[in-house]
Amino acid sequence: MPTAATRLILVVSSFSPLWLALGLLEYPGAGWAAVPMYALAASGPLALWYYLRSVWRIAPTSETVVSAFRREHDLIAYVATYLVPFAFVTADGWRPAVVLGLFLVVVIGLAAHSGLYYVNPLLAAAGFHLHEIETAAGSAATLITKKRLIPSGTILRVRTIDRTIYVDAAEAERTRS
Numbered sequence: 001m002p003t004a005a006t007r008l009i010l011v012v013s014s015f016s017p018l019w020l021a022l023g024l025l026e027y028p029g030a031g032w033a034a035v036p037m038y039a040l041a042a043s044g045p046l047a048l049w050y051y052l053r054s055v056w057r058i059a060p061t062s063e064t065v066v067s068a069f070r071r072e073h074d075l076i077a078y079v080a081t082y083l084v085p086f087a088f089v090t091a092d093g094w095r096p097a098v099v100l101g102l103f104l105v106v107v108i109g110l111a112a113h114s115g116l117y118y119v120n121p122l123l124a125a126a127g128f129h130l131h132e133i134e135t136a137a138g139s140a141a142t143l144i145t146k147k148r149l150i151p152s153g154t155i156l157r158v159r160t161i162d163r164t165i166y167v168d169a170a171e172a173e174r175t176r177s
Contacts (some may be wrong), residue, residue, distance in 0.1 A: 006161075009047045010117035011108050016044030017121055022100075048122055052167075058159040060169035064136035068150035071130040071142065118142060118165050133166075141166050 023037030111117060119130065123144060131143045131150055143150070143158065145168035150156075158166035 007112040007117045009051050011111045013044035013048040014120040016041050060157040063156050065154045066134045068131045068133045071132050
């Protein structure tokens, strides 16, 4: 099971595009208020890269796929949460900033608590896809891979980052350099 720090890294990095957008919106009026947003936007991809490097050290196991289907709809729903903060952008004063801050705390908390920390636009930008797989052992898991299609009977080498979240070991090895 990922630690709280791991979940935080994955969730905060998934919001990197939003941190950048908020920094750009804040920059003309507040100057220094944008700096934390830029810091989060820059540190997110770096933290994700560092985390993936640590995943590559996990010993791979083999899983035989009985069935698989893509779960890109999770990513679309997650990215939709990006749109809500922009409803507060046109208002002046400190109240919209406080409401936006509270909203982000709630969304980040829910993403970390609900196990959606693996849904990450940065992974999608790097070419990774999400699949829900059922294994020959009868367990269900989410697979993070660059493969678009996973036929039944495929034997995968996976690295387990959570009891129900796998990373395709072959893909991770190709992208680690």
